[in-house]
Every structure is written in structure tokens, then in C-alpha cells.
Amino acid sequence: MKIIILFGALFIGFIVWKYWALLIGAGYDPTPMHRVKKMLEIALTNENDIVYDLGSGDGRIIITAARSFGARAVGIEADPFRFIFSWLNVIFTGQKKKIKVCFGDFFKFDLSEATVIILFLYGPTNDRLKSKLMRELKPGSRVVSYVWQFKDWIFDECLINDDIFLYRIPEAVDNDTD
Numbered sequence: 146m147k148i149i150i151l152f153g154a155l156f157i158g159f160i161v162w163k164y165w166a167l168l169i170g171a172g173y174d175p176t177p178m179h180r181v182k183k184m185l186e187i188a189l190t191n192e193n194d195i196v197y198d199l200g201s202g203d204g205r206i207i208i209t210a211a212r213s214f215g216a217r218a219v220g221i222e223a224d225p226f227r228f229i230f231s232w233l234n235v236i237f238t239g240q241k242k243k244i245k246v247c248f249g250d251f252f253k254f255d256l257s258e259a260t261v262i263i264l265f266l267y268g269p270t271n272d273r274l275k276s277k278l279m280r281e282l283k284p285g286s287r288v289v290s291y292v293w294q295f296k297d298w299i300f301d302e303c304l305i306n307d308d309i310f311l312y313r314i315p316e317a318v319d320n321d322t323d
């Protein structure tokens with residue numbers, strides 16, 4: 146009997162762990178590596194950039210941004226296991242100086258230093274992020290979304306066969322009529 150309760154609890158724990166991230170933004174699904182490269186390429190990522198991956202999973206995007214594009218990179222991840230895993234990944238790949246991994250909800254982080262934002266989330270989550278991105282990012286910053294577009298935003302470029310969409314934050318609109 147005890148063993149059934151134990152397995153039941155483990156099973157429920159596993160299901161909660163697997164799906165709770167859906168409630169706060171998006172479930173886990175890693176971006177295929179060839180698309181990671183394309184997302185960073187379409188943003189013209191270079192050594193002057195600070196790349197943020199919102200929901201950084203196993204760290205593949207921030208590690209590629211630092212290792213292959215010379216950028217500084219920050220990942221924000223709310224899943225404690227993936228946060229620890231990605232942090233170890235960063236250490237093992239020798240990119241500790243260029244990469245920071247933060248634990249928590251990306252809605253609560255200041256994104257203003259980012260020049261490139263990478264997203265693989267969920268349509269409604271992208272839309273919830275819009276006002277934050279417009280408020281905190283500098284004009285000209287690039288936002289690259291995999292799979293999901295932003296409702297009512299027109300992308301600047303896309304790789305339609307790869308489901309990759311690039312947006313640029315516009316100059317602030319001056320409503321002063323003087």
C-alpha cells in the first residue's frame with residue numbers, strides 16, 4: 146500500500162512539475178539547435194549585444210549567444226531544476242564570465258539593459274509581455290520570437306519556414322503637438 150502511495154505522489158509531483166510552467170508563461174520545449182543559431186543570426190547578434198532569453202530552459206540560447214556570437218547573455222528561468230541544470234551547463238562550457246542565469250519570473254526582472262530578447266513562449270504570454278518590452282527596452286532593440294507572433298505587431302523580418310519572427314522596438318512616439 147505504502148509503495149502505491151509513494152508512486153502516486155511521485156507521479157503527481159512529476160505532472161505538476163511538467164505542466165505548472167504553462168500557468169506562468171509556457172511549458173518546456175527546447176528550441177532545436179539549428180534554429181537557435183538562426184534566431185541569433187536574424188538579430189545580427191554580435192559582441193556588443195546583451196542577449197536575454199526569457200524562460201531560458203537548459204541554457205542553450207544564452208550559451209550559443211556567448212560562445213558563437215561573442216555576446217553577453219542573461220537567462221531567466223522559473224523552473225528550479227532547469228535553472229540549476231542551465232547554470233551547471235554554463236560552468237561546464239566555460240562561459241561563466243559572459244553569462245548570467247537568474248532564477249525567477251521574467252515578468253519581475255528589469256530588461257532595460259537587453260539589446261536582444263529571445264522568446265520561445267506562448268502567444269498569450271508574448272502579448273502579456275508587450276507593454277513591458279515597449280516600456281523597458283531601448284529603441285532599436287531586437288525581439289526574436291520562435292513559433293509565436295505578437296498580436297497587432299508587425300514583424301520586421303521573418304524566416305517563415307523556421308517560424309522565426311524578428312521585431313524592432315520603435316522610437317518613442319512623440320505626442321507633444323507644440
Ligand SMILES: C[S@@+](CC[C@H](N)C(=O)[O-])C[C@H]1O[C@@H](n2cnc3c(N)ncnc32)[C@H](O)[C@@H]1O
Nearest residue numbers: 166169170171174175176200202223250251265
Ligand atoms: C518553450 S521553453 C523554451 C526554453 C528555451 N528558451 C529554449 O528555447 O530552448 C519555455 C521556458 O520558459 C520557462 N518559463 C515559462 N514562464 C516563465 C516565467 N514567467 N518566468 C521564467 N521562466 C518561465 C519554462 O520553465 C520553460 O523552461
